[in-house]
Amino acid sequence: MLTIGDKFPQFKLTAAVSLESMEKAFQDISNETYKGKWLCVFFWPKDFTFVCPTEIAEFGKLAKDFSDRDCQVLGASVDNEFVHLAWRRDNEALKDLPIPMLADVKRELSTSLGILDRDSGVSKRATFLVDPEGTIRYVEVTDMKVGRKPSEALRILDALQTDELCPCNWKAGEKTIQVK
Template sequence: MLTVGDKFPEFNLKATVSIESVEKAFFPISNTTYKGKWLLVFFYPKDFTFVCPTEIKGFGDLNAQFADRDCQVLAASTDSEFVHLAWRKDHKDLRDLPFPMLADTAKRLSSALGILDEEEGVAKRATFLVDPEGVIRFAYVTDGSVGRNPQEVLRVLDALQTDELCPCNWKQGEETLKVA
């Protein structure tokens, strides 16, 4: 699995960005679409499941806070853009989702990141914070049955953006550590 310090792989994927109409629903997104911004790319195993929508909604609820920190949120799975669209239309918590859902149908990005569950053929529940230079600064994977904490990912982004030493449980606005 790629980890902190590694370059995030190049990608060019179809994304579901809206449920307004089929003509406006899809948009190609690449690693250069949000050049100069931080990226939060979180992978989840499958659409139409149980834990995944709780996480997607959780990140959606914090989207404005990520945007305030110049960070673009991107959800991703190995499902197609059409399945993403159907799920968003079907699930009330996903209809107004404020960020794109990437369709890694060829499984190239999840394979390049080392997060493809070979047995299941789906992406693992993985999270990456990528700096504006394309370097992974935070990575973690949880078991498929355990949802992640979007607030913790935001806290880590805040800490990374200080370029300071941040102690355990540090929160934005608190003192950072000073080397004597």
């Protein structure tokens, strides 16, 4: 699995981005789309499941907070863009989702990252924070049955962006550790 200090792999994937119209429903997204920004890229195992929409909706609720920190949130699974679109239409919590849902149908990005589950053939529940130079600065992978806490990724982003030493449970606005 790729980890902190590794370069995030190159990718170009189709994403479901809007329910407004079929003409605006999909967009190709690559590393170049948000060049110069931080990325929060999170993966879930499957669409039309139970834990996944709770996380996706929560990342969606925090999208503006991430954006305020010059960070684009991207969600991804191995489902195709049409399944993503159908799920957004079907699930009330996902209808107004403000983040792209990437379709890693060839499983290339999940495989490159090392998060493709060998037994099930789906992406593990993983989160990556990637700096503007494309370097992975944070990785979290949880058990497929356990949802993560998206606000923790936001807290970690805040800490990383201070470029200082941050103690346990540090929150934005608190003092960092000053070494003399």
